[in-house]
Amino acid sequence: MVSFTPTEDQQLLVDTINRYALNDIRKIAHEADESGEAPLNVVKTGWQIGLVPSAVPAELGGFGELSAITGVLAAEELAFGDLAVALHVLTPALFAYPVILYGTAEQRETLLPAFLEETPTPATAALLEPGVFFDPRDLKTTAARRDGRIILNGAKAYVPLAAESQHMLVYARDSESGRVDGYIVARDTAGVQIEKREQLMGLHALPTYRVHFNDVAVEPDMVLGGAVGCDYEALLVRGNVALAALAVGVARASFEYARDYAKQRVQFNKPIAQNQSIAFLLADMALEIDGVRLMAWEAAWKLDKGEDATQEAYLARQAANKMALFVTDGGLQVLGGYGFIREYPAERWLRNGRGFPTFDGLALI
């Protein structure tokens, strides 16, 4: 039966995150963006909402709830607060979710309990690579088998929380078969070289790093999913859906701010929202946001049913990339001169919104 109403539990979660977004994230978002650090207590509060812990299987002490629909609803609401903080809160999922989905029994038992702690457990994944053109199906980071071990070589970009994470999941292409797998790498492994923080146009409050892998040796039991491996394509699909939902959150933040501003900003003796040029731009922004939100929902719904959502997720991501730029650019434009001033959030939303085509590997549901 066709329905656009979340379950009661999902609505409660959305309401909770909405309060967190407005009461906690929004209050520090500007300062965090300027200083490049999100306050740990705010990240901790986000962690305690329990998204990642509740995804841990019940037999390991979690709730076993890894629902993609719940994931997109939560992602939108977090990003509505601030994208950098949202990604900060969700970065451990980049490591935990693939282990939940594809990890061997031993990997799950040894690695997942850490994610049930009261304080967030930093862990991350490395997918994106430096360079002008990135194709997740043509990774340059390689995995070669040598003397019963796997040797990783290559470079990764924008690896979130790399410096503080004990473990990272590194995606690399098997140099013989071409198959892509995830490799669980401890941060202090020889050959892992974490450079200084990336300096990006947006996401200032999220520490991201360039990481080099120089002959990094990985034991065979540290291949995600062991001999079976993981479904890398399915992880890319989950990434696309997550990014689409986050883009909706950023865009909605920008739209709502511009809408409210336009109603109270008086020029020529009336609110500027009473001009069709402004009102119609806002209408188109609202329309495009809703369209992409529903695309993300549909893709997530297919994922939860265990169906192939490749096409839906891809279209949602492509549409989200364009929508995020259109809406956050419009959001800044409605504010005129104030939109250009960093004291106001519109320009931050544009800087963050512009990044979506690039953010491969930074989010997962």
Added chain:
Amino acid sequence: MAIDFTVPDNVIMQAQMVKFIAETTMRPYARQLDENEHERPTAFVEQMWPILKEQQRASLERLEKPSSSESGDGEKKKKVSTQYLRLMVMVEMMAWGDAGIYLCLPAAALGGAAIEAVGTKEQKIRLLSRFAEGEQPVWGAMAITEPGAGSDNSAMATTAEFDEETNEWVLNGEKIFITSGKLALEESNGLVIVWATVNKAAGRAGIKPFVVEAGTPGVSIGKVEIKHGIRASDTAAIVFNNARIPADNILGSPEVQASKEDKGFKGAMATFDASRPLVAASALGVGRAALEFLKEKLAENGIDIPYNQPYHKLTAIQRDVLEAEAAMKAAHLLTLRSVAMLDEGLHNSLEASMAKVKAGRASTFAAQKAVELLGAMGYSREWLAEKWMRDSKIAMIYEGTDQINTLIIARRILGYTRHELS
């Protein structure tokens, strides 16, 4: 409730049946009827009349004898209707067959929607029975637009005066752009809902809906339009010259009739909340026809559309097709949302306008790209691409232009009245 996109099996089955009708009685005649405007889609009409007649009969039966399960409030709440979902799926499929032929559906159509929305029970039974019986198909229509009153239909000049001596309403004026107007009044025993003012000074509050039946003296068909697209559809003007209709042919309860507020006008607007999602559905059908055809022809020429390539590895053609496909997908889901709300009995003005705007834009984009990307053959009348491009444009115009619907969206999101944002 939970977020769910599952279309029930019986609706999918119905869609398959309509697909068969589209493939056998619409597509094969699409070009011929486009080239010979004002010819009638006989095969389609003959196929559809018994089906639609039966549906109307069943609907009237329910009205006369509500079953016990529907009268109990508790039962009603449990069972969510799929009426509009079914309509959406069927309209989309018929427009996929041919958007112009689809508009020739022998049924009460928009006239019926107005009767359903504001008519009394007695009026519903009296006026809609003709769509439920007989060998000959019957058409209904709705007349709002006038030469001087398009989007601003509160400016309409057609008048209705009550003649107390004869107990009749007397209509004078001209209505234009009436879908199936000629079919309703000249080619069948149909009817047209005519919006006219009983008091020009009262503005919107003076505008009321009247039922004009075929054979009414003083009513004549004026110009029959020659159009850019949907050429199989009958688009007529109707002239009223002291046309007399019975007193009880003013639609609605005495309360609505006498209302000094604009309840009657609001009734017209309420029918738009239900009809706009269906216009969106028809746009989806045309857009899908164009997009499917485009992809098929591109594939024949060695160009497949990937769903896993990064943007920099896509060709310009692939980017265009994917952009059209994403827009169509968003339009489809927005339309689905607007009909799901109708089925749940929720107010959907905002969502209906969003669906219509997005669907109109997405389908025109898809069809225009099909013409462009198929080169000489896209522009040729040998194939249907150019026809779909012409057909697609109407969805951005009728039932409120793209601009009017954007205005409605803007008012809703800003919480503005029509006085605050005009």
